[in-house]
Amino acid sequence: MLPRFVGRLGVADAVTIANAALGFVAVVVATVDVDLAARLVLLAAIADGLDGILARRYGGTDAGPYLDSLADVASFAVAPAVLSFVIVRNSLEVTFDAVTAELLVVTGVCALFVAMAVTRLGMYTAYDISGSYTEGVQTTLAATVLGAAILAGETRPWLILAVTGAFCFLMVSRIRYPDLLARDAGIMGVVHALAILVPDFAGRTFPYALLTLGLAYMTLSPWFYWGDRERSSEVDVHGNA
Template sequence: MQPRFVGRLALADLVTVANAALGFGAVAAATLSPALAARLILLGAIADGLDGVLARHYGSSAAGEFLDSLADVATFAVAPAMLVFVVASDAWGVALDGSTAAALGLPALFVAIAVLRLGLYTAEDVGDATTDGVQTTLAATLLAAGFLAGVTTPTILLAATGVFCYLMVAPVSYPDLWARDALVLGGLQALAVLLPDTFGGVFPRALLAAALAYLVLAPRFYWR
């Protein structure tokens, strides 16, 4: 007897659940190699974009949008939070003091806000050309690309994590990327994954710059 989901999932859904597996891989890798965890997060971002392309061209299932948000919790909420926590705890150690509270509390808050944002997106913004608040994929990409680009100071990573906690639920509309721009960003993500140290880390730095430009400029200057 076949499992009940056989024949009910689309190709895009399979990429989505693979994204969730990448999220777990990033969480596990963070304790061994934060750089590998960052690369897996970016690989998950590529999968996240690919499942959208497949859904538009070949269709999705009724469960697609829910699977997408569930996978995003693993890859773009828990994984980047774990990355930041590991970097901070490795630098500061673990003790009952304020630094440990910040190292644990801010990533935990990031996960909570990301889950809230993903739930709101699934309920209200799926299918729209814009979404309110910074996308979890963008926040995770910035943290991962920043780490690979050399931003490894725990204080800076924790501060960025705290800022994203607000921005993910801020009343600011972000337009979806045009296909051509999403392709460029995906190409930079792929190069940052495959060649993070080539030419002095130029590809993670280029990805970081592009993602920051979208973060700051898109609400006012990016038109669809």
């Protein structure tokens, strides 16, 4: 007897489910090879973008938005938090032999990251899934910035912990982030793929480029994104957004 969901899932849903699996593999690999785990998180981010493209091309399903948020919990909430925890633990030689202040701080910040990411994903699915912008830093962007920083060699423990802690607020903030135009998303996607495929090329150029693009979008786009002007022009010409 076939499972009851066979035939109800679309091609986009399959990619979404693969995204969740990548998140789990990244968690497992993190204790052995942090760089490889970071590459898997970045690959999951590409899958997260690809499922949206496939849904628009072939049509989505009613389960799609829920599967997407569930997969993102694995890949962009739990996996980045584990990466941060492993880096800080290894750098500071924090052990589980005793409950220390350092262990409590590291565990608390990473746990809070997961909690805020889950909160954002749930709120996004319920209230924020349409429109040309979203409130709060996307969990995908937070994971991308952390992954790119690791591949770029920026693994100073307290810096990674501070960035992780900052995202705890930014993911649930009221700051509005505009959706990327297709060409901008394409450019970032190419850099994203190169950071995964050849992270060590020319002094880690592509991870640094991805990190720069991610930080630029995060810090500048709420106020200076040119896409807003182009969308305004489209409204003037076509009469709707």
